[in-house]
Amino acid sequence: MEHFLLSWTNPSLLALTAAGTLAGIWIGAIPGLSVTMAVSILVSFTFAWDLNAALAVIAGVFTGGVYGGSRSAILLNIPGSPAAIATALDGYPMARRGEAGAAIGLSTLASFLGGMVGVAALALGAPAIGEVAILFAPRDYLLLAVLGILLVGSLSGESLAKGLFAAALGVALGMAGLDPMTAEPRFTYGSVQMLGGIPYIAAMIGLFGVAEALHQLREPEALRATQRIGRIIPPWPRLKRHIPLTLRASGIGVGIGALPGTGGDIAALIAYDHARRGTRAPEVPFGEGAEEGVVAPEAANNAAVGGAYVPMLTLGIPGDAVTAVIIGALFVHGLRPGPLLLTETPHLFWFTVGNLALANVFLLLFGLAGARAFARIAEVPRAVLIPLILVLCAVGTFAIRNSMADVAWMAAFGVAGYLLRLYGFQMAPIILGMILGPLMDASWRRTVIAAGDSLAGAAAEAAGSAISLVLIAAIVLVLLRAALKARA
Amino acid sequence: MTLPRRSLAALAALPLLPWPARAQAWPGRDLTGIIMWGAGGATDVVARAVTPAAEAALGARIVLQNRPGGAGAISTQAVHAAASDGLTLLYGAENPQLHKVLGLSQIDYADFFPVNVLARGVAVIVAGRDKPWNSLRDLVEEIGRAPGRLRMGATGPGGLPHVVGAMLNAVTPIRVISVPFDGEGSGLTALQGGHVDFMPVGLAAAAEHIRAGRVKPLAVVNPEPLASLPGVPPVTADFPGFSRYLPWGPFYGVWVKRDVPAPIRERLVAAFRSAAATPEFAALMERSGNVLMNISGEEADAFLRRWQSVTAWLLHEAGATRRSPDEFGIPRP
Numbered sequence: 103m104e105h106f107l108l109s110w111t112n113p114s115l116l117a118l119t120a121a122g123t124l125a126g127i128w129i130g131a132i133p134g135l136s137v138t139m140a141v142s143i144l145v146s147f148t149f150a151w152d153l154n155a156a157l158a159v160i161a162g163v164f165t166g167g168v169y170g171g172s173r174s175a176i177l178l179n180i181p182g183s184p185a186a187i188a189t190a191l192d193g194y195p196m197a198r199r200g201e202a203g204a205a206i207g208l209s210t211l212a213s214f215l216g217g218m219v220g221v222a223a224l225a226l227g228a229p230a231i232g233e234v235a236i237l238f239a240p241r242d243y244l245l246l247a248v249l250g251i252l253l254v255g256s257l258s259g260e261s262l263a264k265g266l267f268a269a270a271l272g273v274a275l276g277m278a279g280l281d282p283m284t285a286e287p288r289f290t291y292g293s294v295q296m297l298g299g300i301p302y303i304a305a306m307i308g309l310f311g312v313a314e315a316l317h318q319l320r321e322p323e324a325l326r327a328t329q330r331i332g333r334i335i336p337p338w339p340r341l342k343r344h345i346p347l348t349l350r351a352s353g354i355g356v357g358i359g360a361l362p363g364t365g366g367d368i369a370a371l372i373a374y375d376h377a378r379r380g381t382r383a384p385e386v387p388f389g390e391g392a393e394e395g396v397v398a399p400e401a402a403n404n405a406a407v408g409g410a411y412v413p414m415l416t417l418g419i420p421g422d423a424v425t426a427v428i429i430g431a432l433f434v435h436g437l438r439p440g441p442l443l444l445t446e447t448p449h450l451f452w453f454t455v456g457n458l459a460l461a462n463v464f465l466l467l468f469g470l471a472g473a474r475a476f477a478r479i480a481e482v483p484r485a486v487l488i489p490l491i492l493v494l495c496a497v498g499t500f501a502i503r504n505s506m507a508d509v510a511w512m513a514a515f516g517v518a519g520y521l522l523r524l525y526g527f528q529m530a531p532i533i534l535g536m537i538l539g540p541l542m543d544a545s546w547r548r549t550v551i552a553a554g555d556s557l558a559g560a561a562a563e564a565a566g567s568a569i570s571l572v573l574i575a576a577i578v579l580v581l582l583r584a585a586l587k588a589r590a
Numbered sequence: 591m592t593l594p595r596r597s598l599a600a601l602a603a604l605p606l607l608p609w610p611a612r613a614q615a616w617p618g619r620d621l622t623g624i625i626m627w628g629a630g631g632a633t634d635v636v637a638r639a640v641t642p643a644a645e646a647a648l649g650a651r652i653v654l655q656n657r658p659g660g661a662g663a664i665s666t667q668a669v670h671a672a673a674s675d676g677l678t679l680l681y682g683a684e685n686p687q688l689h690k691v692l693g694l695s696q697i698d699y700a701d702f703f704p705v706n707v708l709a710r711g712v713a714v715i716v717a718g719r720d721k722p723w724n725s726l727r728d729l730v731e732e733i734g735r736a737p738g739r740l741r742m743g744a745t746g747p748g749g750l751p752h753v754v755g756a757m758l759n760a761v762t763p764i765r766v767i768s769v770p771f772d773g774e775g776s777g778l779t780a781l782q783g784g785h786v787d788f789m790p791v792g793l794a795a796a797a798e799h800i801r802a803g804r805v806k807p808l809a810v811v812n813p814e815p816l817a818s819l820p821g822v823p824p825v826t827a828d829f830p831g832f833s834r835y836l837p838w839g840p841f842y843g844v845w846v847k848r849d850v851p852a853p854i855r856e857r858l859v860a861a862f863r864s865a866a867a868t869p870e871f872a873a874l875m876e877r878s879g880n881v882l883m884n885i886s887g888e889e890a891d892a893f894l895r896r897w898q899s900v901t902a903w904l905l906h907e908a909g910a911t912r913r914s915p916d917e918f919g920i921p922r923p
Binding site: 149150236238239240282283284287297363418419426427430433440441442443551552 | 628639659661775783801
């Protein structure tokens with residue numbers, strides 16, 4: 103317990119966690135600057151520091167960064183990170199209606215609650231969750247990806263056919279680069295640059311950021327809504343209605359976050375889909391600014407932070423890219439991150455739990471404190487805002503891996519995205535395809551290879567596994583419901 | 591004009607001055623260090639751990655960037671395309687030595703000067719903890735009883751498991767299902783989940799899982815036993831034929847372009863030699879199961895050539911290459 107409270111009571115650790123959280127919110131809000139990148143720079147930066155101080159900053163940046171992605175998603179329709187794509191779908195329409203302040207308030211509260219559920223799951227269930235997470239076989243990742251790709255139905259907007267086209271486009275784009283299993287170059291046309299594939303973050307920044315900027319140029323200035331920023335925190339009865347959804351989305355976040363092959367981005371999309379299917383009568387339709395569409399993904403992606411720490415602290419297996427970097431940091435600081443970390447340095451576990459909880463409190467404070475000022479961004483005249491967005495997009499894309507080729511990709515995606523939007527195509531399915539396509543590709547081949555190149559063998563193995571059967575049942579259920587709805 | 595004739599002549603000759611005179615001012619600005627693999631990976635950790643001490647010795651900052659992709663081909667090409675002024679460093683692993691035979695790129699470490707080959711990893715063959723085998727021989731016999739049934743975790747062509755698997759196959763023919771994962775970490779996760787049966791893997795990735803008893807070490811791929819893994823026999827104990835490939839392992843180092851002027855090379859070599867000799871770095875390498883090498887220049891070049899010759903031919907004979915090592919003048923081991 104004393105270790106749990108260490109960072110709450112030690113003034114310098116308290117200050118470092120606060121600084122980390124604030125920095126994380128900014129880093130998260132700028133598209134292209136990722137938490138993974140920030141944390142790996144911190145590893146060099148904090149090389150000579152005390153371990154607790156280094157971990158305090160890292161936990162702050164991680165928590166703040168995952169939340170920060172929602173800021174730019176709501177205000178500018180540019181998700182700061184892939185985990186905030188789902189937030190943009192309803193957050194941005196809310197801002198367009200003049201409710202940017204309320205959207206930020208809701209996303210902050212949902213992130214806080216989600217983050218706390220993640221911390222609680224870490225504190226209470228870590229060893230058990232970790233052991234279940236490693237039981238997921240390649241076929242289960244395949245099933246999970248299939249479940250994810252069914253989201254297309256929720257993300258397609260006016261036409262399912264266009265949604266499917268967009269998702270297929272995303273899958274094809276995601277295939278470019280070096281085949282991870284045979285090292286065969288795919289769609290590279292002899293270019294060494296192309297061996298690295300097309301980074302989906304560059305595509306995301308182009309499709310959302312640049313395409314949005316181009317789109318806005320078409321609108322008359324008068325359409326900009328004046329922001330009603332009187333009330334950031336919605337009244338209690340409204341909030342109360344969202345609590346069950348927040349908790350369910352947080353559960354999704356913890357589970358997906360704890361799986362070593364998936365993270366906050368997939369968790370947020372699945373939670374959004376869950377909200378969309380599960381909410382009987384939203385006050386505002388989804389896609390036009392439904393509050394549920396902001397609450398669910400934001401709760402899920404912050405709950406995924408606690409989830410990602412679970413296999414890292416209990417088994418020495420990273421739950422996502424950020425925890426992989428944290429494992430490197432622990433090594434550099436003289437610890438031995440692995441399955442024995444918990445038994446040999448139990449104080450580290452409780453320190454991390456306490457620290458993450460503290461970072462979530464700061465997230466709540468900073469998030470709500472800055473909401474009013476941030477909401478004003480939605481009122482900035484376009485002549486100022488659009489050039490700023492474009493500069494931000496270019497800088498952020500370059501920062502992904504210091505490549506000008508990526509900036510060119512981003513610009514091209516911007517123009518293509520603008521044209522696709524004119525014809526009623528949605529952007530989210532493209533990114534969904536780019537994220538899930540490679541996961542499906544690799545998991546499918548791994549499944550079949552492991553079964554000795556036999557489909558029947560793979561099916562037999564799935565039939566004998568409880569996890570696979572549950573996932574298959576979930577897929578069947580989603581398809582059945584869609585079929586019933588179509589008939590009704 | 592009172593400028594003496596001699597000064598004028600000296601001024602005119604300035605661009606012709608030999609390198610040592612101009613190198614006085616080097617580096618003059620921050621250096622750039624391009625890391626071949628992503629944040630948090632083994633190459634990244636080694637790079638970020640050695641750099642602070644090298645910066646101090648050099649008296650200049652080295653700005654580190656991860657530029658992963660194409661199994662290292664993208665950053666290799668980027669550093670190769672930069673100016674030969676010694677201001678752009680490549681922090682890499684063994685991968686480019688196979689790029690030619692795998693048909694990925696025409697650039698390998700022959701085009702670079704080894705500032706320092708910092709450390710070498712050692713491979714270990716591990717099995718799931720509930721498996722009945724207690725030695726590599728047990729495993730090979732089980733494979734013989736059920737050919738093509740057992741699953742080996744791998745990481746794709748040219749990866750460590752692939753190469754060690756090819757060595758084992760060359761020493762005693764085996765037939766297994768090789769399941770490629772995204773990296774050693776994901777493979778070890780699958781091993782613990784029971785999705786594969788065994789896996790050759792770098793000790794750095796497996797050490798803590800072995801210590802916790804979650805995976806069972808069968809043999810170290812080294813001519814001698816390792817102090818850090820007492821009681822685990824070397825592969826040569828059961829299969830002496832392995833010795834012609836050893837010592838072998840992944841490695842990490844720092845390179846600049848081959849045509850960087852000699853005085854600059856020397857300063858870099860001196861800086862990284864002292865950085866790799868710090869007790870902190872040595873302790874980190876020890877903890878992560880690597881063998882500290884700290885070699886440069888000729889000695890490093892010889893190591894790199896031998897590694898390439900052994901590995902490229904091994905893969906070629908296993909039918910895993912797209913081009914023959916002969917085409918690139920890579921000699922047989």
